[in-house]
Amino acid sequence: MTSSLRLNLGPQHPSTHGVLRLLLELDGEKILSCEPDVGYLHRGMEKMAEKMSYIQYLPLVDRIDYLAGFFYSELLCGVVENALEVELPDKVRAIRVMLLELNRISSHLLWIGAFLMDLGAVSPFFYAFREREKILRYFEKLTGQRMMYNYFVFGGVRKDIEYLEDVEEILSILPEKLDDYEKIITENPIFLMRTRGKGILEAETALNYAITGVNLRASGVDYDYRHNDPLYKGFDFRAVVMDGKDSWTRYKARVLEIKESMNIIHQALVYLKEAGKLEQKLINPLNLKLPEGDYIQEIEAPRGLACCYVKSTGEDKPYRLKWRTGSYYSVNLLRELLKGEYLNDAIAIAGSLDIILPEVDK
Amino acid sequence: MNWNEFERIFHGCELVGNKIVIQSNLLGVIEFVLKEYPYDMLKEIIATDKGDEGVELTYHLYSVDDEEDLFISITVKDEIESVTGIFKSAEADENEIYDLFGIKFIGNENLKRLYMPEDWEGHPLRKDYKEDDKRLEWNDKQS
Numbered sequence: 001m002t003s004s005l006r007l008n009l010g011p012q013h014p015s016t017h018g019v020l021r022l023l024l025e026l027d028g029e030k031i032l033s034c035e036p037d038v039g040y041l042h043r044g045m046e047k048m049a050e051k052m053s054y055i056q057y058l059p060l061v062d063r064i065d066y067l068a069g070f071f072y073s074e075l076l077c078g079v080v081e082n083a084l085e086v087e088l089p090d091k092v093r094a095i096r097v098m099l100l101e102l103n104r105i106s107s108h109l110l111w112i113g114a115f116l117m118d119l120g121a122v123s124p125f126f127y128a129f130r131e132r133e134k135i136l137r138y139f140e141k142l143t144g145q146r147m148m149y150n151y152f153v154f155g156g157v158r159k160d161i162e163y164l165e166d167v168e169e170i171l172s173i174l175p176e177k178l179d180d181y182e183k184i185i186t187e188n189p190i191f192l193m194r195t196r197g198k199g200i201l202e203a204e205t206a207l208n209y210a211i212t213g214v215n216l217r218a219s220g221v222d223y224d225y226r227h228n229d230p231l232y233k234g235f236d237f238r239a240v241v242m243d244g245k246d247s248w249t250r251y252k253a254r255v256l257e258i259k260e261s262m263n264i265i266h267q268a269l270v271y272l273k274e275a276g277k278l279e280q281k282l283i284n285p286l287n288l289k290l291p292e293g294d295y296i297q298e299i300e301a302p303r304g305l306a307c308c309y310v311k312s313t314g315e316d317k318p319y320r321l322k323w324r325t326g327s328y329y330s331v332n333l334l335r336e337l338l339k340g341e342y343l344n345d346a347i348a349i350a351g352s353l354d355i356i357l358p359e360v361d362k
Numbered sequence: 363m364n365w366n367e368f369e370r371i372f373h374g375c376e377l378v379g380n381k382i383v384i385q386s387n388l389l390g391v392i393e394f395v396l397k398e399y400p401y402d403m404l405k406e407i408i409a410t411d412k413g414d415e416g417v418e419l420t421y422h423l424y425s426v427d428d429e430e431d432l433f434i435s436i437t438v439k440d441e442i443e444s445v446t447g448i449f450k451s452a453e454a455d456e457n458e459i460y461d462l463f464g465i466k467f468i469g470n471e472n473l474k475r476l477y478m479p480e481d482w483e484g485h486p487l488r489k490d491y492k493e494d495d496k497r498l499e500w501n502d503k504q505s
Contacts, residue, residue, distance in 0.1 A: 042477040046462075047486055207402045207426065210451030223426045296422075307422075309408050320487075324406040332454035361477065 004032055009346070011040050017114060018357030020331065024338070024346065031346060034338040036331045041361040049321035054080055054154070055285035057321075062148040064323060065359045067110055070096075070103040071301040072323075073152040074231070075308040078297040080154045083290040083312065084283060091275045092156045093231055098167070098268035099139075099151070101261040105174070106135040107302040108254045108261075111354050115251065116185065118351040119194050124185060131177050138166045154288070156280035167269055171262055178258060186252065195247035199337055199349035202245060209333045213304030213326050215353055218253040219245045225300040237264050247352035254354075289316050303327050303354050327359040368394070381420070381433035388436050389443050392421070396448070401425045401432060404449035409459045411489045412437065417463050421445070444470035462487040 010021040019040035025032040045064060049057050054076070061076050062069030074096060081088065088096075113128030136146045141163050143151040151158050185191055201211070203219045216223055217240055224239035226232045240256045242249050290312035298307045304326020311320040330353040337353075338346050365377060372391055375384045384391050395401065401423040408420040416439045423432045436442070444467035445452045456467040461476040464485035475482065484491050 039477040044486065205450075208450045210403050210405055210449070210454075221426060228429060305405070307406060309406075311410055320410045322406075322408050329451055329454055332451065335453075336450070 007343075011037075017351070017355060020350075020355065020357055020360070022334065022338075022346070022350070024343070026343060029343045031338050031341050031343060034334050034346075036334050038331060038357070038360050041357050043358075043362070045323065045362045046321055049318050051317065053285075053316045054288050054290075054318070058153070059148070059150045062150060063358065064325065064362060065301065065303065065327075065356055066147050067107045067356060068103050068302050069147060069149050070100050070152065071299055071306060072308075073149065074100060075297050075299050075306060077152045077154055078231075078299070079295050079308050079310050080283065080288070080290065082297060083293070083295045083310070086155050086281075086283060088156070088231075089280055090234075091272070091278055092280050093233075094268045094271045094275070095157050095161045095278075096152060097232060097235060098161075098265050098272065099149075101264045101268075102135055102138070102167070102170070104261050104302050105258050105265075106132045108258050109135075111254060111302075112181065112185075112251070115351045115354075116191075118347050119191065121185075121191070124181065127177070127181065131174060134166075134170050134173070138163065138170065141166065154283040154285055156282050157278075160278040161272060164269060164272060167265065171266060171269070174258070174262060178255065182255065186255075192248065194345075194348050195251060195352065197246050198345050199247045199341070199352055200245050201333075201337060205336065206333075209336065210329045211304065211326075211333055212329070213300065213302070214240070214253050214257060215250060215304065215326075215330065217241045218249040219243075225298055225305055229299065231299075232264075235264050235267055247348060250352045250354075287316060289314060290318075301326060303356060303359060304329070323362055325359040325362065327355045327357070328362075330355050331360050380431060381435055383435045385436070388421075388434070389445065389448075391434060392423075392445060392448060395423070395432070395434070399425060399430075399432075400427055401430075402427075404445070404451050404455075405431075407452065407455035407459060409463050409465065409487070411463065411487065413489055416440075417459075417465055419459070419465070438465060440464070441466040441468060443468050446470050461485070464488065 005026045007024045007026055009024055011019040021037040023035040023037060058076060061072040064072045109128045109132040113125035116124040139149060140146045143149040201219050203221050206216050206219045220241060220243040222239055222241045237260055240253050240260055242253050292312055292314045295310045296307060298305060306326060307324035309322040310318045313319045334350060337349055341349060369375060372384060372387060375382060403424045405422040405424050410418045412418050416437045418435060418437045421434045444456055453472060456470050457473055457476050459465050460473045461478055462485055467473060
């Protein structure tokens with residue numbers, strides 16, 4: 001009769017992508033149970049919303065997921081626009097979609113680098129950051145910020161789109177670079193051994209744990225909110241659905257999703273080059289009051305479905321504002337997914353879910 | 363859904379858009395709905411403090427096949443039965459609501475302080491919450 005060992009993983013471990021602490025119970029190297037401990041980055045985003053007017057709150061929401069800030073700006077703007085029944089001009093939609101998809105690519109690129117780093121391969125990290133840097137440079141040129149853009153405003157965008165030739169350059173470089181990644185990563189025997197058949201996530205389990213985004217689609221469920229999103233109306237793309245269910249499939253699905261995002265950006269680019277000057281009617285943010293009622297807005301963020309719920313009582317501040325983020329449910333899934341796996345696979349499996357901690361802690 | 367039959371079984375419920383407002387028997391309602399329709403995902407549980415009435419919990423269900431959302435809303439005082447037996451994702455939501463609103467979920471064994479420290483008093487998202495913890499004095503010195 002041997003007793004089990006309790007092992008503390010994190011919160012400062014480099015492969016936990018922030019401040020996630022996992023309490024593991026081990027029998028030898030086998031994981032008997034896993035208890036995630038979160039909250040090291042809690043900033044009280046929901047409480048802060050109740051004390052601020054909508055325009056005061058807008059710069060904050062980029063920080064919910066600092067790798068994909070545009071998505072959360074879009075959610076808050078979407079809630080306000082829906083509540084006031086404002087229809088966006090086509091050009092504004094195209095600008096937003098193009099920036100969102102560029103942001104998705106930069107987020108997935110970072111994930112590829114960080115995931116391979118978790119597995120012990122250092123060089124893909126530098127390659128992925130090299131390409132990501134190009135996208136961030138473009139964002140900086142356009143919005144003045146590398147990560148916290150604050151570029152979407154209620155009813156439109158802060159200024160007209162510029163430097164489209166930079167986006168064209170990114171689009172022309174990326175396919176070649178992605179092929180390079182695939183050559184060194186996808187069929188690499190060490191990578192295959194660490195990821196093939198590891199961290200199997202069945203479709204029923206994924207749905208039961210409310211897993212969304214790439215993780216769900218890599219388990220064979222065809223659910224991509226972009227197809228129902230009025231923002232993406234008129235864009236032609238398909239959801240990447242794969243049936244492998246393991247860590248390797250989640251990697252492959254993200255690579256394919258980057259290619260699909262490039263397709264969407266290309267369509268937006270063709271439209272934007274022809275479109276004339278930006279004409280938009282911004283909502284006056286001063287003394288902005290939403291009519292009484294409940295509003296809910298959803299978006300397909302890189303780490304799963306994100307929702308913003310606002311209850312308004314007709315005041316200039318929300319009565320209650322709630323965020324739903326994809327990573328929060330992925331962390332909860334670790335309890336189930338790590339059970340029965342070996343300790344050296346724990347990091348690879350947790351990494352493959354693409355968890356980011358500011359999204360979990362809000 | 364056959365609304366007339368639903369109304370007969372669960373008294374005092376009403377349908378507003380795609381939101382069902384019920385008074386009691388949450389588990390019974392969810393089980394009934396799931397028998398008729400394939401809602402396979404509980405996207406989130408939204409809690410809203412309504413002052414003296416209590417806390418309103420809204421269960422956001424989704425069906426992947428039908429691409430349909432359904433909201434089931436119930437107002438509770440301080441405790442309610444847990445739905446973790448049906449949807450495992452509720453573990454995460456219920457823990458967050460327990461921490462920030464102080465609602466107890468009967469049947470969920472894993473409730474603990476999530477974001478707030480273990481010895482923190484009060485639940486910050488309640489409307490009657492007063493920020494008087496002595497650890498917050500640091501904030502006042504800054505302004």
